[in-house]
Amino acid sequence: MLRICPSFHLNIICLQLCYNEEHNNLWLVEQLVQKLTQETCDETCNGTQVDFQVVKENLIDESAASEMADLFKTLGDPTRVKIIHALSQSELCVHDLTQVLDMGQSAISHQLRFLRNLRIVKRRKVGKTVFYSLDDDHVEQIFVQTLQHLKHD
Structure with a gap:
């Protein structure tokens, strides 16, 4: 089982290893891998200097995004x-x-x-x-x- 220890300011991950009798070995649950590979900004990140509203206004519309996704699914x-x-x-x-x-x-x-x-x-x-x-x-x-x-x- 995976749990985040809130008492540490560095957000240290505490792990509980689970014993898998069938394979007779220790294994980590999938959430551990997901948590460790999750991409996030550093706590001190204040974002970029880009005007995100302009990026948002120029963002591809739903219809075009759906069509493009269909093309890539095809590929x-x-x-x-x-x-x-x-x-x-x-x-x-x-x-x-x-x-x-x-x-x-x-x-x-x-x-x-x-x-x-x-x-x-x-x-x-x-x-x-x-x-x-x-x-x-x-x-x-x-x-x-x-x-x-x-x-x-």
């Missing part, structure tokens, strides 16, 4: 990331994507439908064949910049 799936990466290199049909990703056609089609609904990919039909590509340059820029960020030291 949170490894299969969709691979599809986007493949399409950033070339326009491909579903069959091509099944070969590149070693996946079934229904799984690829499902992901492409999801990506198309969020305007990340677009399709072009030639006869009975449907070709997919990234919807616009913005999608490619987001993807490329994310990759560059991950490779940045």
